[in-house]
Amino acid sequence: MAKTVLLYALALAISVAALEWLEYRYVTRAFSTEIYIVLLAVGFAGLGLWAGQRLTPRSAPPAFVRNQAAIRSLGLTERECEILELLASGQSTKELAKQLGISPNTVKTHVARVYEKLQVQRRIHAIDKARQLGLIP
Template identity: 50%
Template structure:
């Protein structure tokens, strides 16, 4: 971490020295102010992106595998699991019924069963509990 901070500080020091040198040579005064500001902004955006990628590297993409043991221990049926996945995507009961080609009352029954099995009382809490148990991504 300190290496990154020192590298960032050294980069800023080099840029500051370069600006002072250019100002000394009167090059900066010949540029329009907007161009100078744009060039400086581009440099700092580049430095920020570089530091951000060094601090937070992109995570390795591994396919999500649901926790089959938790699904089995909770007694979640395949239809309830499909309803849970659609709930997590933010679909309403009518949309879920349309996608799964079942009645909205059946969806309500599956949702109520999921609430009981997960021990929650709302859609958001059901999705949160399912994610905590690694049932859904």
């Protein structure tokens, strides 16, 4: 029984393949000009996109300029600005302390002062607000 089913399946698959091949031959003969035009259009469109990307000069992003007016109005110290910048790097308090050569408690104190001056409660909020104010890139 299974052998018969497999033979019928194979015969149907060969029939379908033959019909698709005949249809392909008909389509390529009946619409050969249109097919060539579409292929040329796609090729030239791709070439145009590639050339446009390669030949268009890209301007460098502007250099980051820290908002000194916001720093003065908030009363941030140079160390607090440095802490804020390092907070954005995603390092833990211990990693910040090790990098700055100070104790973790001192880092926590600086972070608490930054939170207080920015009027935020969490690290992510401090980073968002600092970016909005132009304090960090």
